[in-house]
Amino acid sequence: GENVEQHPSTLSVQEGDSAVIKCTYSDSASNYFPWYKQELGKRPQLIIDIRSNVGEKKDQRIAVTLNKTAKHFSLHITETQPEDSAVYFCAAESYNTDKLIFGTGTRLQVFP
Amino acid sequence: NAGVTQTPKFQVLKTGQSMTLQCAQDMNHEYMSWYRQDPGMGLRLIHYSVGAGITDQGEVPNGYNVSRSTTEDFPLRLLSAAPSQTSVYFCASSAGGYSNQPQHFGDGTRLSIL
Helix, strand or coil, rough: CCCEEEEEEEEEECCCCCCEEEEEECCCCCCEEEEEEEECCCCCEEEHHHECCCCEEEEEEEEEEEEEECCCEEECCCCCCHHHHHHEEEEEEEECCEEEEECCCCEEEEEE | CCCCEEEECCCEEEECCCCEEEEEEECCCCCCEECCCCCCCCCCEEEEEEEEEEEECCCCCCCECCCCCCCCHHHHHHHECCCCCCEEEEEEEEECHHHCCEECCCCCEEEEEE
């Protein structure tokens, strides 16, 4: 079945440094890859997404890259700030099944 | 627009009881889904629906039933609650699974089974 692996499970960085979170997916029919941010006690919220016909997408300090051959995609946050501290989830959706499958999450802590 | 509304926000049940978690959206979204969130396990898909009258199983469907009689509503039923179903439940909707649209989540229901 479909599977999405996410690493690392926790990540601590100093304010101003960059943070990278990596995911791999198993279903070669996956064609949509969103990233969600979840603050403590809140709902997950979409921060950026990428479709399989694009290799990279940027939105201010956030960027996502996709390597379809290796079935890898990554989230890059530059110039991190304390308010970036949260749990981040990657996900992959297959055009065969319409299921959106999530990774297990990365807890990012940004220290001032 | 209220977005995705889940009720109740909190619930405590005894083992063996049944209940229905409600989910409603006012965005005319075709695609709706239910996830459970447990510590260290991310969000796991329980059931989903690509439109009224159509439902399908996700990763962890056992012990749960769903139906989709209208576009707006997608209730999740626990038939006989078990302690393993203690979790936070999120409902989500999107404009269409076929077109890979972003999913919008509700605020969640925190369910404890004693």
